[in-house]
Amino acid sequence: MNLTHLDEKDRPKMVDVTKKDDTTRVAVADGTIKMSQEAYDMIVSNQTKKGPVLQTAVIASIQGAKQTSTLIPMCHPLMLTGVNCDVEELPELPGFRLSVTAKLTGKTGVEMEALTGVSVGLLTIYDMAKAIDKSMVISDIKLLSKEGGKSGRFER
DSSP: OTTTTTTTTTOOOOOOOOTTEEEEEEEEEEEEEEEOHHHHHHHTOOOOOOOOOHHHHHHHHHHHHHHHHSTTTTTTOOOOSEEEEEEEEEEETTTTEEEEEEEEESSSHHHHHHHHHHHHHHHHHHHHHTTTTTOEEEEEEEEEEEEOSSOOOOOO
């Protein structure tokens, strides 16, 4: 198997995408955070001491997607054309599902941006509610779909 992030001397490198065609690329990822009923209720009712948790998590998700190339060593800096974040209340868990859709027209995909956005958003929820519940569990961060580029469409 030929690894694209290694050169002929097995040294790390960023993949050269110069000759790839620009195409519209979209990736969707999500993940969940499970917590105590008390933490869930306080977040939903905006009663945490650190302010509006879910709104802050949305902003953090967008920021995370935008900062992916500074966090993941071989990711290309991308000119994102859109990042959308949605938080779904899961009272039966109790907890939340956070999803991120990242878009651009370019030479490389946005899967890592969507996944990083989810991770940072969920970590923000944890950070803002850890005074209430330190046993929260972040899980199931995954790519749901991607489209564009030579490899085409992926749907989980």
